[in-house]
Amino acid sequence: MNKIKIKIELFSEKHIDDIASLEKICFSNPWSKNLLASEIYNNNSNFLVAVDEFNKVLGYVGLKFILDEGYVTNIAVFPQYRNNGVASELLKRTIEFGYAKNLKFISLEVRKSNVYAISIYKNLGFALMGERKNFYIDPQENAFIMTKYLK
Numbered sequence: 331m332n333k334i335k336i337k338i339e340l341f342s343e344k345h346i347d348d349i350a351s352l353e354k355i356c357f358s359n360p361w362s363k364n365l366l367a368s369e370i371y372n373n374n375s376n377f378l379v380a381v382d383e384f385n386k387v388l389g390y391v392g393l394k395f396i397l398d399e400g401y402v403t404n405i406a407v408f409p410q411y412r413n414n415g416v417a418s419e420l421l422k423r424t425i426e427f428g429y430a431k432n433l434k435f436i437s438l439e440v441r442k443s444n445v446y447a448i449s450i451y452k453n454l455g456f457a458l459m460g461e462r463k464n465f466y467i468d469p470q471e472n473a474f475i476m477t478k479y480l481k
């Protein structure tokens with residue numbers, strides 16, 4: 331059962347400042363506001379934002395798709411709202427979008443050490459497909475490639 335009420339919205343201008351702060355908190359190579367803003371009008375993107383009942387931003391997920399392939403660009407949740415099912419809900423909605431768009435698969439990279447994220451992806455049906463050497467910097471680390479086939 332969720333401890334907080336989670337609503338999922340399409341990413342829009344009003345979320346940019348919060349999502350840019352979240353990127354800075356979570357990643358050593360954060361997306362800029364400009365880069366985030368460019369996704370709002372990208373027909374090949376589906377970025378989703380989770381908010382609570384007071385419209386406070388909790389987290390977000392980005393999906394880019396080309397033909398029938400989907401790629402998760404990033405997923406992040408503010409530290410104080412973690413372990414409430416926010417990331418799982420964002421991913422479930424992304425998977426639903428993938429089915430609706432008739433995507434063949436959704437794939438993502440994750441730091442090899444990010445056991446928490448890896449377990450969430452496994453729970454949602456993503457399987458380990460391979461490894462990309464030194465994919466990440468600051469600190470340098472290999473990525474696991476995880477993919478969920480939708481058909």
Ligand SMILES: CC(C)(COP(=O)(O)OP(=O)(O)OC[C@H]1O[C@@H](n2cnc3c(N)ncnc32)[C@H](O)[C@@H]1OP(=O)(O)O)[C@@H](O)C(=O)NCCC(=O)NCCS
Binds near residue numbers: 439447449
């Ligand atoms: C990874 C991240 C997005 C997860 O967000 P979240 O909203 O806390 O995830 P959820 O609440 O949906 O957690 C889902 C599962 O993880 C489990 N979990 C929660 N806290 C955990 C912990 N500290 N250790 C292990 N598992 C944990 C939950 O029990 C839940 O499992 P269940 O569905 O079987 O009950 C979040 O920790 C984050 O933003 N991390 C920094 C950015 C990042 O690493 N992003 C991933 C890039 S690939």
